[in-house]
Amino acid sequence: MNPQEIIEQAAANWHSAAEEVGQKIVDLGADAIRRLVEDATTDGQAQLKSSQKKLVEWTAALAEGTINREEYTHLIKSRVSLLKFHTLTEAGIAQARIELFRKALINLITNTAIKAIT
Amino acid sequence: MxxxxxxxxxxxxxxxxxxxxxxxxxxxxxTSTIAGYSLEAYTLATGLKARSLAVVQLSTESFSTHAEVVDQLLVDIDAAYEFAAGIPNNKIAAEQWALLRDPSEALLGGYFAFWEIEEPGGVSEYFRDQSKEIIAEAFNLIICLEVNKQQASSCSELKTPEGVL
CATH class of the missing domain: 1.20.5 (Single alpha-helices involved in coiled-coils or other helix-helix interfaces)
Incomplete structure (x- = not known):
């Protein structure tokens, strides 16, 4: 290959690298958001279902005298505390996913640049 | 041309x-949005989960009999909070420990406060078992957040040596 062909080849490589990076960033971002929304929705639905089920169980236990009123009240409070815990965790997981996305972007850009040069 | x-x-x-x-x-x-995964934090959470549930198991008995064990456990939970709070960009994990130990909430700290003040002679078995499930779930969420710092994972799919979270 003469120098001119090498330069042309390099330019072509960079052009395809640009397209590849663009597409992969879109894929990475879409996947991260999709998983986050899916997990948060699943968790929220599971929490709602589980809270309803527990409320019925605890009310029956109170009626049967298995637990007293103080224990019943504490269990209800604990469910509320647990919901706060879930909300806090979801916020943390969202931050963690953003961080993983950032790291994936750095890797993608660095690897694409290296691949295009070599 | x-x-x-x-x-x-x-x-x-x-x-x-x-x-x-x-x-x-x-x-x-x-700047990172959140602290990186810490094996030490993970080990601390799984170890304290097992210990906490073992102490909660004793709560059908008199509080005074186990007061020392409870105190020691709460000191270790405090230490876990301090550890989490000392890591930069780890605010949410620290808040999780704070919520878990808070006696005015109804998780681990609140449970021990209830046992000591409301029912020092011992709680009912049903109440203990239901509370154990809730406390275990709170610990699982701490573990789940730590795992998610390393790899995106759904909390319901995570497994520990003790089984599914």
């Missing part, structure tokens, strides 16, 4: 390289 077009393509390629390098540099320079 042809040569000029080729040089334009080369110039575009050079701009591309610079853009990529700049993007990577800017992204690397951005």
């Amino acid at each position: 042809k040569l000029f077009q080729k040089w334009i393509r080369v110039a575009k390629a050079v701009v591309w390289v610079l853009t990529l390098m700049l993007s990577a540099t800017v992204l690397s320079a951005c």
